[in-house]
Amino acid sequence: MMFFKRGQEEIVGFVLIVVLVSVALLVFLGISLRQDSSLNTSDSADVYHFLESSMEFSTDCAVIFTSDFSTLGELFRNCYEGKKCLDSEKMACDVLEENMEDVLESAWLIGEDRPDKGYKFESFYKSSEEDPAGPGEEDDVIIEFEKGDCTGGSVRGASYVSPAGTGGRIQSVLEICS
Amino acid sequence: MNYYRVGCFNRGGRSCKGQMKIQQMAFVLMAIFIFFAIVGLFYFSVSTGSFRSDVEKIREQEAIESVRKISGTPEFAWTVYDCAACIDFDKILVLKEKASYKDFWKGVPYLKIERVYPRYESEECSRGVYPECNSITIIDSGRNTITHSSFVALCRYDSGNGFDRCELGKVIMGFETVE
16 A cells, blocks of 8 residues: 555656646747747838838829829829829729839739748728728728738738828738748 | 664664655756756747847848938938928939039948839930939949848939929948958
8 A cells, every 4th residue: 555655646746747847838839929920920111111102103194184193192092082094094093003013013023932922912991090900891992912922921011001082091001921 | 794874873764765755856856947947048049039030120120211211311302392202313313423422421332222113224324314224323332231222212303294203213222241
């Protein structure tokens, strides 16, 4: 009987140590995983500067009068309002799509053998201030592009907000996948 | 013949068993302590590694911001209307030719303005090909540099059409590296 008791004591001690160690390991794993998930998407000054600069890009679409050519930033608003270009009779949305696609392709060189594997661009109209960063159910998507592989790896991105005439705002979000 | 047990003085070996148990306990405690110390060290090294990458990221962002800051200086700024992202491409072409600006940016070994979209056939801008050219190199000291770039809007007066036009460009700035 004494022999068994002593053996039980040892087993209890061993189990206690194993439990203690596994709890410590779980805590460590939890902390490291939480850190990794927060690092996965990061704000990028470079992407923000791209959005800010591309909004100033002059297009060949004049909406109000013939020599007043709209910038890309203005075309987002004109596209949302369904306006037409005066000289070419093209829709503002078509000109916006053409120009934005060209600007994105020239600025971000995407490919399997390149550091940047893909990008996602989305622009949407937001009606109220309290909406979260992404597009909600009531937000209208103006244009969206996706190129390359954006399924894994790290993502850096930024969003640019410009005022829309009807009291809302137009938010453009670009994510670059590496 | 007399045998003596070292460290055990009481009868029946009771104290000996107690001492053994204390020793066992001490060894187990030490093993646990060493184990946790190793785990702690491992965790510390992993977290320090992530600090290093964080610091590198912050340094890169700072470098990009300092590149961007140059677009706000009077020598580069587009002043026709309020635009933080715009630089005056006409002004930069003139600036490149001015001898008085040769040593203006003393700490900068490399400074170039590049058009990203649209692109033209001629690379380096001169009065002959401007504005249908892609870049203006303001400083190129030939020293070893690490470059950082930031997107800007390159604005100019389009004399052919009689209005201002902005295109997408980049300011590329070199920072000296240790040889």
